[in-house]
Amino acid sequence: MSRIHRLLGVGLVVVTAAIVSVLAHQLLKASSAPPLSAAPTLNSLHREPREPRVAPGEADGVVPDGVTVFDDEMPAVANLDPDLLKALRRAAEDAADDEVEFYVNSGWRSPEYQNQLLREAVAEYGSEEEAARWVATAQTSPHVSGDAVDLGRSDATAWLSEHGAEYGLCRIYRNEPWHYELRPEAIGHGCPRMYADPTQDPRMQQ
CATH class of the missing domain: 3.30.1380.10 (Muramoyl-pentapeptide Carboxypeptidase; domain 2)
Structure with a gap:
């Protein structure tokens, strides 16, 4: 029984370490993403460019x-x-x-x-x-x-x-x-x- 307990303990540590690693990777990725205000919006993607004013000739x-x-x-x-x-x-x-x-x-x-x-x-x-x-x-x-x-x-x-x-x-x-x-x-x-x-x-x- 003690051997089984040891194996279960080792397995739990491995699973916990894997979860922590995944969470740390996601946090690092989120911190490097551009702020929400800088991301393009639907309106900005479809906004017509402003035509430059042409000087009279x-x-x-x-x-x-x-x-x-x-x-x-x-x-x-x-x-x-x-x-x-x-x-x-x-x-x-x-x-x-x-x-x-x-x-x-x-x-x-x-x-x-x-x-x-x-x-x-x-x-x-x-x-x-x-x-x-x-x-x-x-x-x-x-x-x-x-x-x-x-x-x-x-x-x-x-x-x-x-x-x-x-x-x-x-x-x-x-x-x-x-x-x-x-x-x-x-x-x-x-x-x-x-x-x-x-x-x-x-x-x-x-």
Whole structure:
């Protein structure tokens, strides 16, 4: 009987040691696993990647240097209101006799481009209220509708300030000497009184 007891005791020790070894291995494996928060979740595995914002280009109305009112291949020019473009070209042809050329800084703009300009203006001027004095929203901007053009070079804007009404081309805002729109009634009656800036324009209140 004592021999049997000894064998049982030895067997119990072996089994106990095996159980302890298995438990120690599992504890070591668990301690090396990444924390639960770092493990991928079902939502993260199926989340759509965020598309990077693409900067507007010429197709949105961005204008490279040297574009004139005669450059039909540029969307900023080609997408202007046909009557406005016709008046601009008539004026440009006559201005050429005085060695003045009409370069376009900005014309038609896509809503995306207009929104980018507004974001940049808010960052530059520090508030939406101040930015509104210079840049309209995509919903109210006459550039988005193709009804406005910003001309470069002071000789062109000086020429239009003197002769623009003859073509129905009028400066609209006192703080933007480059911004012109078509006012056909100006041909017989002169251009209307300018607004101090776009915030005074009823069209911007929509």
